Amino acid sequence: MTTLKDLQTPALILDAGRLDRNLERMAAKARSLGVALRPHLKTSKCWDVARRQLTTPQGPATVSTLKEAEYFASHGVKDMIYAVGIAPAKLARVAAVNAQGADLKVIFDNEAAGRAISDFCERQGVRIRALLEIDCDGHRSGLRPESPELIEVAKSLRPGSGAELAGVLTHAGGSYNATSPEDIRRRAHEERDGVVRAAERLRAAGLPCPIVSVGSTPTATFGDNLEGVTELRCGVYAFFDLFMLGLGVCRQSDLALSVLVTVIGHQKEKNWVITDGGWMALSRDRGTASQKLDQGYGLVADISGEPVPEDLIVVSANQEHGIISSRDGSAFDLERYPVGTMLRIFPNHACPTAAQHPQYYVVDDGTEVRAVWPRIYGW
Amino acid sequence: MTTLKDLQTPALILDAGRLDRNLERMAAKARSLGVALRPHLKTSKCWDVARRQLTTPQGPATVSTLKEAEYFASHGVKDMIYAVGIAPAKLARVAAVNAQGADLKVIFDNEAAGRAISDFCERQGVRIRALLEIDCDGHRSGLRPESPELIEVAKSLRPGSGAELAGVLTHAGGSYNATSPEDIRRRAHEERDGVVRAAERLRAAGLPCPIVSVGSTPTATFGDNLEGVTELRCGVYAFFDLFMLGLGVCRQSDLALSVLVTVIGHQKEKNWVITDGGWMALSRDRGTASQKLDQGYGLVADISGEPVPEDLIVVSANQEHGIISSRDGSAFDLERYPVGTMLRIFPNHACPTAAQHPQYYVVDDGTEVRAVWPRIYGW
Structure with a gap:
């Protein structure tokens, strides 16, 4: 022994009992909110953790690098979102993962990227699904839900090119700076409201929006309403850490x-x-x-x-x-x-x-x- | 192409022209000061860099982990110092590296470690050389040069056990907080003076002290006198970085x-x-x-x-x-x-x-x- x-x-020591309890707690939370759980595998980068975490062996899952996508695809995961704005030069690797049977989706928040996805798909004769990244709190990337460019950017995925709009995605990263559970709950509402508003605008413009994706461990923990949202992404909840402890999460x-x-x-x-x-x-x-x-x-x-x-x-x-x-x-x-x-x-x-x-x-x-x-x- | x-x-991009110039500059500095250069390989952790950096393919070299020691030993490096105070449970790995023909030295600054090295060597019938770590500026580990315990700790390496005192070693890590080149030069003098004083005390007590080792990239760059020192250790000079730029190094x-x-x-x-x-x-x-x-x-x-x-x-x-x-x-x-x-x-x-x-x-x-x-x- x-x-x-x-x-x-x-x-590096991982307490599997605590891991399992953390995983079960968040899985139960997603069920209670009536949304799918799409765990972010960037925290563990480990199949042994991921297979305990995923609701099915095929996903859904979130990844932060194409290396993760390739690795998890090699373990049979199919439904993945690469949740970092796509750089055009990475599309060939995305297509290679999908050529092996995965449905690796990308995200984008600008016309140049949308055009690049469309051009790539057309040229290569492949299909790539992409989500429009929404900025719900001003902390990083994405279009604001009320942005005048929203529809135009979504349409930069050209119909018939092979590029397909798969929905909208946001991440309430600003919740890491929250000052109380109430503040986190308020940010969870903003996260939901923002991304649902963006989805409604796309649908009103006649565009498809099957996936409405939110998530951060703090907002997932304290959020209480995900109406209009289809899935929850979060990652650090698997292990937790002193920062999350300090946030009260x-x-x-x-x-x-x-x-x-x-x-x-x-x-x-x-x-x-x-x-x-x-x-x-x-x-x-x-x-x-x-x-x-x-x-x-x-x-x-x-x-x-x-x-x-x-x-x-x-x-x-x-x-x-x-x-x-x-x-x-x-x-x-x-x-x-x-x-x-x-x-x-x-x-x-x-x-x-x-x-x-x-x-x-x-x-x-x-x-x-x-x-x-x-x-x-x-x- | x-x-x-x-x-x-x-x-990660490495500019080999800049690397080579950085390496040559520090090698010339060591020669001008009349000391051996024992580069710290913890910065690169890469044999392709190390082989350009070492004065001979067998060393001398400094490492920060036993993984580095094992890796560089596999490339033929023999004369190494593992420059982190030895934990007793790591001695078996040190001995395993040495069993393959290396001379991997350890460092210690307390009697418990000295006794553990002696006990291990006696029990296993092996020889391990150890340097006493000297604290020249209060920033981390080591005994102060004037410490009343100095001789006692050195003697915790028991003669005849297989544990051998190989010298003294210090690292002017405080130089990272220096405010000017003059300040760094002053710290370089303190570094030299401290370690040489410790060496003199050991020799006066009848103990061997063949190696007198100093080094940090800032003090190595601005130091101008290493009388009584036998070797210079430094690492980040190979690549340099914005912190060193800010220090004026x-x-x-x-x-x-x-x-x-x-x-x-x-x-x-x-x-x-x-x-x-x-x-x-x-x-x-x-x-x-x-x-x-x-x-x-x-x-x-x-x-x-x-x-x-x-x-x-x-x-x-x-x-x-x-x-x-x-x-x-x-x-x-x-x-x-x-x-x-x-x-x-x-x-x-x-x-x-x-x-x-x-x-x-x-x-x-x-x-x-x-x-x-x-x-x-x-x-």
Whole structure:
């Protein structure tokens, strides 16, 4: 039997019990809202996680890179949306995935991209379905629901070219800056209202709009009405992280992802415990720096995943060194953490932290390693 | 002929001409100071870079993980220092590398680690050389040169056990916070003085100290006296980055590493150009946020690597989206950057940015891709 004590550190630990509960909770939420769940697989980039997460082995699923699309297609996933505005030079890879039986959809928010999709389909004699990206909160890409260009851009997918309008999609990324559950609920309403309004405008102009897609983990958690919406996309809910905890979107006992590290030394006068878990293992993400409770580079737990009683965080990190100290700088008994002690660090943001590691070591509410799940990276 | 225009983005671009000039400059500096150069291979994690960088194919070299040690050993590198305080559970991997003919040295700064090395060597009948880590500026690990524990900790490597004291090592990581070249030079003197003082104390106590090792790219660049030091370690000088540019350690024309991205959309009223280069490709590193000139997530150049005339930076990033705008928020002609345009982003910090990518696409002052060099990751 392999346990966490047998692992070389740093190592990425996934608690499968917490994962399963997180997955079930969101699946139930989607069912209660009467929409399909199209999980975003960019958080895990791992088939072993995805197959637990998808409502059918064929999808629906969301991906953030074509590498993910190719990888998940190789595992039999068919219904996918590549949810980053398409660059024309990527269409050949999209077509190659679809040539193997998938229905990989792309998104776009401008006429140049729409024309490029149409031209490509016409030239290659292929069909590609595309969703129009809607900007529901001003945080990034997309057309505003009331944009005068909306219809014109949608029509840049030329009928008969092989390019087909598959619907509208939005992402309430602004919810990451919300200040309370009520604020998140308000943003969830804006997200729904915006994308449904865009769908109505397209339909009124005689255009098809079968898919109406929303999603972010915060708005999915607190949203209570998805009338007119057909599907929910979200990703980080599978693992959760300190940033979501700070937003009030999960509880500490939902945090499924941590990084196992080993104590390698101390600086006694400074109340520092030094570990081999630096930013290469934790990522450079400092998302909680903007929240009420700054968690440094991560919250310190013992090897079993229980936060240590001294309220320790990773106050600083170099490439392969983490410096642990108390949150308020007060002294604590360093001798409780001798050289060789293993600790688990809950990270700020699950997506970049997981991305630093080639695999997950899977436990289930304990320290026995029950499986090793590989993940992909790159583009 | 493959050119950058043929690549799928985001992609990591390495300018080999700049790399070679950076390598030669630091090699000349080490020669002029009369010390060996032991490059830190953690920046590139790539044999194709390392073989240009090492003074002999067998080393000396510095690594930050045992994965690097194993990888470079497989390419014939023998003389290596694993420059992160050793965790006792890692000694078996160190011994395995050495069993294949390498001389992989470890570092330690406490008695528990010293005893663990001695116990391991005695039990396994192997020899492991270890350097005592010295803290020259209070930024991280190591014993202060004047520490009362210095001799005692050194002696925790028990004579006859197979554990051998190989010398002292320090890293002036505090130089990353320096405010001027003069400040860096002062820190270079402190780095040298501290480690040489520790070496003298060990020798006065009858202990061996053949290696006296210093190094950081800033102190190596501005330092002018390494009397008593035997070797110089540094890493990021191979590629350089915006953080080093902000410190005055390199020129813009020395920046060898960039990330190729593609424009996927715009938000005209906000003067935003949206690309497919988010923090997954650039890393979450925001090091220049603490410098005089905040470069956001990176400085924008055209496909040939020439910074664009509008002084654009990546002002914000999501996982697979980068938002480009002017540094001062002023309007510029977005039509100069239509959908499909390829740009190159110079990153804040070469080490974490390179770590996000499976390979380097190598150019030489142009856009022709002359080689693809793989890199390793993980532990």
